[in-house]
Amino acid sequence: MHNHPPLEGVHPDHALETLKAAQPLFWANPGWKPLVECRDSLPLKLADILDAEKRLQRFAPLLAKCFPELKTSGGIIESKLISCPELAARLAREDGISGLANVYVKADHALPVAGSIKARGGIYAVLHFAEKVARESGLLDDTMDYRQLLNPEFRKLFGEYELSVGSTGNLGLSIGIMGSALGFRVTVHMSKEAKEWKKDRLRRRGVNVVEHASDYTAACVAARRIADKNPKIHFIDDENSLELFLGYSVALLRLKQQFAEADIRVNAEHPVFFYLPCGVGGAPGGITFAARLVFGDHAHCFFIEPVQAPCMTAGLITGKHADTSIYDFGLTLKTDADGLAVSRPSRFVGKLMEPLLSACITLTDPDMYRYLSAMYETEGMEVEPSSSSACGGVNRLYRTEEGLAFLKTHGLPVSPRAATHILWTTGGLFVPAEQHAAYRAKGINNKPSFTSGSIA
Numbered sequence: 001m002h003n004h005p006p007l008e009g010v011h012p013d014h015a016l017e018t019l020k021a022a023q024p025l026f027w028a029n030p031g032w033k034p035l036v037e038c039r040d041s042l043p044l045k046l047a048d049i050l051d052a053e054k055r056l057q058r059f060a061p062l063l064a065k066c067f068p069e070l071k072t073s074g075g076i077i078e079s080k081l082i083s084c085p086e087l088a089a090r091l092a093r094e095d096g097i098s099g100l101a102n103v104y105v106k107a108d109h110a111l112p113v114a115g116s117i118k119a120r121g122g123i124y125a126v127l128h129f130a131e132k133v134a135r136e137s138g139l140l141d142d143t144m145d146y147r148q149l150l151n152p153e154f155r156k157l158f159g160e161y162e163l164s165v166g167s168t169g170n171l172g173l174s175i176g177i178m179g180s181a182l183g184f185r186v187t188v189h190m191s192k193e194a195k196e197w198k199k200d201r202l203r204r205r206g207v208n209v210v211e212h213a214s215d216y217t218a219a220c221v222a223a224r225r226i227a228d229k230n231p232k233i234h235f236i237d238d239e240n241s242l243e244l245f246l247g248y249s250v251a252l253l254r255l256k257q258q259f260a261e262a263d264i265r266v267n268a269e270h271p272v273f274f275y276l277p278c279g280v281g282g283a284p285g286g287i288t289f290a291a292r293l294v295f296g297d298h299a300h301c302f303f304i305e306p307v308q309a310p311c312m313t314a315g316l317i318t319g320k321h322a323d324t325s326i327y328d329f330g331l332t333l334k335t336d337a338d339g340l341a342v343s344r345p346s347r348f349v350g351k352l353m354e355p356l357l358s359a360c361i362t363l364t365d366p367d368m369y370r371y372l373s374a375m376y377e378t379e380g381m382e383v384e385p386s387s388s389s390a391c392g393g394v395n396r397l398y399r400t401e402e403g404l405a406f407l408k409t410h411g412l413p414v415s416p417r418a419a420t421h422i423l424w425t426t427g428g429l430f431v432p433a434e435q436h437a438a439y440r441a442k443g444i445n446n447k448p449s450f451t452s453g454s455i456a
Contacts, residue, residue, distance in 0.1 A: 015317055020329045022307040024363045024392075026402040027317060028409070031354040035296050038355035044246070046293050052124060052246040053253055059127045062146045066181045069112040077119050078251075079107040081258040084423075086378035087391075092416075094374070095395040099417040103394075104262075105375075106255065106424045109383045114174035115429030116339075116384075117248070117283045122165075122174025124247025125236050130158060130182055155183030162187060164227050165236045166220030168279065168338045169198040170427050171244075175236055176207035187233075189223040191216040193333075193341040197432050215333055216280070217325075217344045238280050239322070239346040248286030252294045264420050271298045271412055272420045275393030277386050278303035278360075279342040281312050285349035287424065292356050300358040300410070302397065304389045306335035306365065312345040312353075313360035321350035336365050336442075339386035339426055359406055363392040373443025382436045387425035394421055 018025040060075030070077065081104055088103035108117040134140035134149060137157055148154065162185040165175045172188035179186040187208040190199055192215060199209045212219040220239060227235035238244060259266065266272045274291055276284035281303075288301040303312055308331050315321040325343045326333060335341050371391035375381040397403040398416055407414055431439075 016329070019310055019314060019317070019362070020331070022331060024307060024367075024396065025313075025361070026396040026400045026406070027313060027360045028402060028406040029316060029354075029357050029359055031316075032358055033355040035292055039293075041355075042289075043352065044242070044289065048246055049249045049253060049290055049293070053250045055128065055131065056124060056247075056250060059131075059146050062149055063113075063123075065147050065150065067113050073112075077111060077113055077123065078254055079109075079111050081105075081255065081262060081422075082107055082379070083262070084379050087375060088421075090374045090378050091371075091391060091394055094370075095399060097394060097398045097416055099415050100394065100398075100421075101417045102264075102419065103421045103423065105379070105381065105390075106251075106422050107381070108251075109381070109387045109425035109428030111429070114170070114177055115431075116170040116173065116427035117425070118170040118174040118427075120251060121241075121244035121247035121282060121286065122171050122236070123178045124250070125241060125243040126163065126175060126178040126182065126184070128243045128247075129163070129234055129236075130184075133157065133161065149182065158183040159185065160232060161185070162230075162233045163236060164223050164233050165189065166191070166216060166223045166238060167194065168216050168341055169194045170339050171238055172202060172207075172209075173198060173430070176202045176205050180205045180207060187223075189219040191219040191341075193338045195338055195435075197430075197435065201430065216342050238282055239344075240348050241282065244282050245286040245289070245349070248283045249290035251287060252290035256294050266295050266298045266420070268298060269413070270418060270420065271300060272422060273393075273397070274299065274301040274422045274424060275361075275390040276301055276303055276424050277337070277340055277389045277426050278305050278312050279309075279340040279386075280344075281346040281349035281353070283426070284424075285346065285353055288353060288356050300412070301356070302358055302393045303353075303360045304393050305360065305362050306337050306340050306368070306389070307362045308332050308334050308365075309337075309341050309343070310360070310362045311342050312350060313362060315345040315350045316353065316357070316360060321345055322347035335385075337368055337384070337386040337389060339384065340389065358410075359397075359403075361393050361396040363389060363396070367392050367395075369439065369443040369445075371443075373440050376436075376440055376443075381425075381428070382431065383425050383428035384431060385439065387428055390423035390425060393423075 015027045064075035092100035111119040163179040166189045189210045227233040278284045291299040368385040372388035
């Protein structure tokens with residue numbers, strides 16, 4: 001007979017109180033709808049994702065020429081889908097989840113060129129703008145090899161424009177690396193949460209880094225205000241950009257192929273659960289949108305946020321989206337998960353997620369560090385705390401009353417073994433070795449939430 005640790009839980013009506021108290025929560029989205037009921041009303045379609053993939057294919061030869069690390073992939077920026085049985089066993093043991101299996105890491109922490117999930121959306125947004133400028137100038141037509149965009153006449157053209165972005169770090173890196181490679185001037189407005197090593201890496205690329213004493217949202221406001229006054233400044237708006245959103249969504253077309261190669265079935269008996277770290281919402285939003293279109297109602301997506309920065313959770317619970325802030329609830333925004341340290345969510349993404357997202361989950365920094373150590377010790381993965389937060393979604397789904405009620409409501413198997421669990425990492429590749437060591441040291445000092453027992 002198992003020694004069952006008590007399930008955690010709060011009444012759904014108390015979700016806001018739990019959020020205000022900076023306590024971990026599982027909030028099932030009551031607005032979720034079957035795809036057949038919401039697909040026609042969505043502002044974007046599968047055709048938009050396919051168009052984005054075609055654009056990336058057109059640019060692939062150029063990317064392979066720009067970045068030696070893309071030579072073997074022919075210029076395609078993609079991450080591995082990694083089976084992690086040892087990590088699954090560790091999570092099962094420490095968090096008391098009996099039968100946990102089929103755990104995979106979608107390793108965007110190791111994406112080439114920019115070293116984070118932002119290599120998808122950020123680089124795509126730069127390429128989309130470059131193509132637009134080149135076509136409108138008359139220098140680019142359908143017959144041309146896109147590698148010609150690296151020629152002097154195009155670099156001169158792109159040099160007339162400045163790319164601008166507000167960032168806590170990783171998006172700025174992707175915009176800066178790709179923009180400077182094409183000849184654009186780039187300015188990255190960095191919020192107070194941004195790590196120094198990310199600023200240094202950008203400056204070495206010749207990128208203008210503007211440091212703000214304010215948070216991410218305020219940095220974006222400042223950057224947007226400057227860009228509005230100058231037609232030669234193109235502001236890539238993390239809060240509202242369709243290009244960023246679609247760049248992220250392309251991943252699901254490729255993941256479907258990776259599933260086929262790994263013989264992963266997705267159906268009513270074998271659903272797929274995506275655990276997605278969330279900041280302003282663009283990357284996890286693009287993934288969720290595409291996951292629902294590609295895998296239908298058998299895909300369930302969970303946004304993971306820090307307890308002190310749950311902006312998307314707050315926006316969805318209240319229905320106010322960008323009209324609410326985590327500061328309204330007495331929260332501090334203090335978290336070492338810098339990529340998730342956002343006070344207001346994307347209005348565009350929040351509204352779009354209302355019928356698509358399954359649930360929001362929050363967790364503490366100590367748990368992120370614990371999971372970070374687990375990922376390194378079991379699979380040798382070096383990730384940022386933002387990335388390791390994905391591990392916490394499994395805990396909240398199977399170890400809370402709300403999570404189990406969610407499974408029951410949706411007619412999903414209660415056994416973790418029945419589902420495929422995708423932990424979608426965000427950043428880590430370019431983190432300095434000494435920073436990784438400091439992260440792991442913090443992880444070692446944090447004890448697991450559960451040490452024994454199971455739910456079944």
